Amino acid sequence: xxxxxxxxxxxxxxxxxxxxxxxxxxxxxxxxxxxxxxxxxxxxxxxxxxxxxxxxxxxxxxxxxxxxxxxxxxxxxxxxxxxxxxxxxxxxxxxxxxxxxxxxxxxxxxxxxxxxxxxxxxxxxxxxxxxxxxxxxxx
Numbered sequence: 642x643x644x645x646x647x648x649x650x651x652x653x654x655x656x657x658x659x660x661x662x663x664x665x666x667x668x669x670x671x672x673x674x675x676x677x678x679x680x681x682x683x684x685x686x687x688x689x690x691x692x693x694x695x696x697x698x699x700x701x702x703x704x705x706x707x708x709x710x711x712x713x714x715x716x717x718x719x720x721x722x723x724x725x726x727x728x729x730x731x732x733x734x735x736x737x738x739x740x741x742x743x744x745x746x747x748x749x750x751x752x753x754x755x756x757x758x759x760x761x762x763x764x765x766x767x768x769x770x771x772x773x774x775x776x777x778x779x780x
Contacts, residue, residue, distance in 0.1 A: 665716075672716035672761035673700050679759075679771055685710070694746065696738025701759075707752035711740045713777070714759045728758065728778070737780045756780070 677687050685703040692699045701712040713736060715727055728736075736756060744754070760772040 668716040668763055669714070672759075672763060673714045675761055675769060676712060676714045676759040676771060677701050677703075680710075680712070688747075689743070692739070692743060694739050694742035696742055697735035699736070699739050699743060702743060704751070707750075709751040709754040710757045710775075711736065711743070711754070712757045712759050714761060717760050717762045717764070733778050740780065754780075 673690065677690060680701065680703045681687060683705075685705045687701060687703050688709075689699065689702040692702055699711050700714040701710075703710045703712060713728060713732075733756075740754070740756070744751075755776045756778055758774040758777040760774070762770040762772075
């Protein structure tokens with residue numbers, strides 16, 4: 642029994658799944674916001690956040706002096722896959738399709754474009770550390 646006299650009910654596993662998914666979404670949003678701020682601090686202009694197009698979503702699209710970056714942001718936790726293993730071949734193909742759709746919609750000429758992965762460490766004691774991997778994979 643609980644303190645208020647009500648019968649304790651076992652937790653529904655579906656409720657726990659919803660809670661974990663909500664926490665993951667919140668961590669992902671915080672990581673994306675932090676990555677965008679750090680890019681701006683480094684002189685990059687944010688062209689889009691959470692851009693949706695044919696093929697998928699681009700977390701952050703940034704530009705600096707004719708260089709375009711499609712940034713995939715990953716919030717790192719202790720049990721996450723390490724390195725680019727966290728971005729499957731299927732996910733890479735979706736990102737490439739989304740980037741091509743972005744380029745088709747915004748036909749500016751860019752000197753270069755690449756995929757960057759931002760590993761954002763949100764763990765206790767490591768908040769705010771970002772590891773940037775430019776040219777993370779080929780298009």
